[in-house]
Amino acid sequence: MQMSAAPSTVPPAQASTAQASAARAVELDRASVVFGRGAGAVTALAPTTLRIGHGAFVALVGPSGCGKSTILKLVSSLLRPSDGSVVVGGREASVRALRIGMAFQNPTLLPWLTIERNVMLPLKIVPPFRHDFRRERTRAFRDRVHALLARVGLQDFAGHYPWQLSGGMLQRANLCRALIHEPDLLLLDEPFGALDQFTREELWQDLQALYLERRPTVLLVTHDLREAGYLATRICVMSPRPGRIISDRPIDLPQPRDIDLIYRPDFVEMTQSLRELIAQVRK
Amino acid sequence: MSNLRIRICSAALIFGFFAMWEVLCLWLQVSDLLLPRPTEIAATLWTRFPVLWPHILQTLYSTLTGFGLGVIIGVTLGVLIGTSRLAYGVAYPLLVGFSSIPKVAVVPIFVLWFGSGTTPAILTAMVICVFPIVVNIATGLATTEPELEDVLKTLGASRSEILWNVGLPRAMPYFFASLKVAVTLSFVGAVLSETVASNRGIGNVMMTASSNFQTSLLFAGLFVLAAMGVALYAVFSFLEARVTGWATRKTDIAVT
Ligand SMILES: Nc1ncnc2c1ncn2[C@@H]1O[C@H](COP(=O)(O)OP(=O)(O)OP(=O)(O)O)[C@@H](O)[C@H]1O
Ligand SMILES: [Mg+2]
Numbered sequence: 306m307q308m309s310a311a312p313s314t315v316p317p318a319q320a321s322t323a324q325a326s327a328a329r330a331v332e333l334d335r336a337s338v339v340f341g342r343g344a345g346a347v348t349a350l351a352p353t354t355l356r357i358g359h360g361a362f363v364a365l366v367g368p369s370g371c372g373k374s375t376i377l378k379l380v381s382s383l384l385r386p387s388d389g390s391v392v393v394g395g396r397e398a399s400v401r402a403l404r405i406g407m408a409f410q411n412p413t414l415l416p417w418l419t420i421e422r423n424v425m426l427p428l429k430i431v432p433p434f435r436h437d438f439r440r441e442r443t444r445a446f447r448d449r450v451h452a453l454l455a456r457v458g459l460q461d462f463a464g465h466y467p468w469q470l471s472g473g474m475l476q477r478a479n480l481c482r483a484l485i486h487e488p489d490l491l492l493l494d495e496p497f498g499a500l501d502q503f504t505r506e507e508l509w510q511d512l513q514a515l516y517l518e519r520r521p522t523v524l525l526v527t528h529d530l531r532e533a534g535y536l537a538t539r540i541c542v543m544s545p546r547p548g549r550i551i552s553d554r555p556i557d558l559p560q561p562r563d564i565d566l567i568y569r570p571d572f573v574e575m576t577q578s579l580r581e582l583i584a585q586v587r588k
Numbered sequence: 589m590s591n592l593r594i595r596i597c598s599a600a601l602i603f604g605f606f607a608m609w610e611v612l613c614l615w616l617q618v619s620d621l622l623l624p625r626p627t628e629i630a631a632t633l634w635t636r637f638p639v640l641w642p643h644i645l646q647t648l649y650s651t652l653t654g655f656g657l658g659v660i661i662g663v664t665l666g667v668l669i670g671t672s673r674l675a676y677g678v679a680y681p682l683l684v685g686f687s688s689i690p691k692v693a694v695v696p697i698f699v700l701w702f703g704s705g706t707t708p709a710i711l712t713a714m715v716i717c718v719f720p721i722v723v724n725i726a727t728g729l730a731t732t733e734p735e736l737e738d739v740l741k742t743l744g745a746s747r748s749e750i751l752w753n754v755g756l757p758r759a760m761p762y763f764f765a766s767l768k769v770a771v772t773l774s775f776v777g778a779v780l781s782e783t784v785a786s787n788r789g790i791g792n793v794m795m796t797a798s799s800n801f802q803t804s805l806l807f808a809g810l811f812v813l814a815a816m817g818v819a820l821y822a823v824f825s826f827l828e829a830r831v832t833g834w835a836t837r838k839t840d841i842a843v844t
Contacts, residue, residue, distance in 0.1 A: 381742045407742040413735045417757045417834040426753070430743040468837055486743075 329392075330403060330490055330522035331357040331380055336389035337547075338375050348547035349375045352389055355541065355550060362516060362523040364533035366579070367543030368587055373526040374410055375548075377492045380524065381407050393490070403522075404431060406488030408496045410526075412479035414467040420478050421463040424450045427486035434486060453481045456511055458504075472499040477508070484515065491523045497532065506564055509535055517561055530576040531567045542579065544586045552582055624804040632804040633811060644812060646789045647778055650706055651820070654713025655774040659767070662718045666725025670759070671751060676730055687719040695781050704785035709778045716777035717770035724766035728759025761835040764828035771820045779813060790816075 335352040350372035357363050365373050378384040379391050394402030406427070414423045428434040428446050438446070454460050457477040467475060476499045483491065497505045513536055516523060527533050533540050534556060542552040556575075558566070566572050606626045612618075613625045620628065633640075669675045669683075694715055698708035732755055740750045782791025794809040796802075829836075 383738050383741060401744045405742050405744075407739075409735065409738070411735065413733075413739050415736060415739070415754065415757070417760070417832075426739070427743050429753070430740065430745045430749060466834055466837075482739075492742075 329356055330359045330361070330394060331355065331524070332390075332392040333376070333379065333386075334390045334392070336379055336386040336391050338372070338379065338384060339387040350379075351547040351549040353549050357522060357524065359522055360520045362536060362538045363525070364537035364540045365524060365526045365543065366528065366530065366533050366540065366583070367548055368545045368583065369528075370546045371543045371548030372546060373543060373548070374494055377407070377494055377524065377526060380490070381405055381492055403490040404486060404488045405490045405492065406483040406486060406521075407492040408479050408483035408494060410494040410498075412467075412472075412475040414475060414478060414482070416467055419464050419466055420454070420459065420470070421447070421450055423467065424454065424478060424481045424485055426482060431486045450481075450485060453485055454478070457481060457508065473501070473504065476500065480508070487519060487521075489521050491521045491525075493523065493525045495526055495528065498528070505529075505532070510564060512536060513561055530579050531572075533579075534572060534576050535562060535564070535567050540579065542582055542586075551586060552579075621801055621803050624807055628804050629807045629811060633808040636805060636808060640790070640793065640808070640812060643788060643790050643793050644816070646706075647775075647782065647791065648816065650709035650778040650782070650789065651713050651771075651775045654710040654778060655717055655771050657710070658714040658717035658770065658774060659721060661714070662721025662766075662770070663725055663763075665718070666722045666759075667729065667751070667756075669722065670726035670729025671747075671755065673730075676726065680726075683719065683722060687723075691716040691777060692780060695784050698781070699785045704787070706786070706788070708785055709781040709789065712777040712781040713774040714777075717774040720766045720770050720773070721763070724762040725759050728762035729755045732758045761828075761832040764824065764832050768821055768824045768828065771824055772817055775813075775817055775820060 333353055333355040335354055336350070337348070337352040338350040340347045340349055353372075353376070355376070365376065367373055375384065379386055380393055382391075382393070385391075390397060396402035414420070415426070418426070425442060425446055428442075428449075429438045434446070441447075451460060451463060454463055457480065459474060459477055459481070462470060462474065462478075467478070470478065476496060480493070480496045483493065483496075497508055500508065509532060516536075523536075525533070525536060537556055538560075539553065539555050541550045543549065544551045558572075610625050610627060613623060624632075665679075669679050691712065695708060695712055698711045702708055702711070729751075736754050736758070737750055740754055745753070779789070779791040782789035783795050784791075786792045790809050790812055794806050797805040797809060
């Protein structure tokens with residue numbers, strides 16, 4: 306009886322913040338990034354506050370150079386904030402709190418590995434897969450990689466080296482590598498930039514299906530407002546450099562969404578209004 | 589030009605060189621004591637081969653042992669220097685200074701410490717090949733693109749996992765390029781030490797032949813050395829092509 310009564314002695318305010326931070330996947334609190342010192346210093350990101358709940362799909366849009374990639378690097382702890390704090394999965398500056406899958410803006414496949422080996426790389430590093438890697442790399446893991454590659458149309462290129470692929474193919478392989486280990490937090494930096502409209506729409510649908518299956522938290526950087534509107538549950542718009550978030554709106558359309566949605570008048574109207582907003586802040 | 593034609597031309601050049609040598613010696617009536625003809629050298633090589641064979645093995649043994657030790661030390665130092673920016677800055681000048689010592693100068697020191705024989709030959713072979721390996725491994729590691737390391741960092745990889753999966757594979761082309769050079773240098777070092785202080789090995793055979801005016805044996809030794817040097821280089825070129833094929837990006841374009 307004593308034990309069960311104990312929690313009620315915690316002040317209510319404190320309890321609610323503890324609960325709130327545990328309920329969030331990502332929390333940027335006035336985080337800013339400055340590169341360099343003195344006269345040559347570049348502010349890549351103005352103090353930015355961004356809170357993302359578990360299972361949300363957030364799209365980040367904004368003009369080039371405003372700090373979108375910088376935010377992704379903060380969240381994946383590749384960068385430390387110059388000021389403010391970044392908490393991921395309830396822990397500060399830790400990549401191990403949540404299983405992270407990241408697709409970089411430039412496909413960074415390792416040139417000495419085949420596509421299959423490149424995509425398999427996370428399974429070699431990330432627990433719990435790493436414990437089975439030696440045993441499964443020629444069996445279950447291999448099948449898994451091939452299934453994912455087939456999903457993006459690269460089934461015939463598993464044995465090729467990265468330099469034997471086109472830019473768009475590299476981008477698809479790069480996306481596979483971010484997905485293979487079933488991450489809880491998916492960070493995608495313009496993953497469809499080098500693709501044609503049809504391939505892109507196909508992959509949007511694939512990504513949406515994957516998202517609805519496993520419900521990871523997704524942070525997607527994109528320049529394509531239709532992509533943002535079709536996929537995301539929430540869109541954040543950033544101002545030009547030094548960037549900060551100037552608009553943060555939910556997209557309440559039910560999921561799964563049909564691809565024809567992007568041609569419906571209310572959807573077009575929504576992307577139009579976002580476009581106007583960005584056009585305004587660019588000036 | 590096709591590969592085959594290049595090969596034929598190169599074989600013709602080598603053959604022409606020896607034919608010229610033979611003809612000039614006959615024509616100018618050069619004394620055997622100064623410059624024997626290739627056919628004489630070949631004959632000596634054939635008849636004296638049983639005597640030369642143990643010396644060939646001896647030289648090969650000194651070279652490869654010294655080279656093996658040199659690779660172990662070179663890779664270890666290279667990894668230490670290449671993975672730490674501090675070590676890179678601090679140790680690099682020292683290495684450059686060390687490497688600019690003519691390696692011949694260390695032979696008398698080794699002889700003083702270990703006496704003449706196999707030990708100084710192995711040590712000379714080792715010392716002479718360490719530097720290119722260290723520099724190449726360190727350069728390969730230090731120039732690794734941070735983006736490639738970032739891929740592993742986001743997966744929560746440890747420093748040693750990053751080294752194994754990114755740093756070392758990335759340094760392999762540099763490493764193998766340096767091995768080709770290093771094995772040849774080791775060979776030079778071993779022979780050099782044998783010439784100065786040993787009673788075995790091809791270097792010693794040549795020294796003895798020279799003082800006994802056995803000129804054709806001297807040249808036979810030279811041929812053996814050339815053949816061994818080419819063989820060692822070829823072995824490591826082959827290994828390099830096998831291991832670091834990704835760096836040269838060789839694919840054939842089908843012409844139909
Ligand atoms: N390593 C760095 N050193 C110095 N400045 C940097 C560095 N990385 C980024 N920056 C600066 O930070 C700013 C934001 O960069 P970031 O890559 O986040 O932009 P972005 O929003 O992703 O742009 P894009 O849409 O073009 O990819 C840029 O203006 C850039 O000049
Ligand atoms: Mg970017």
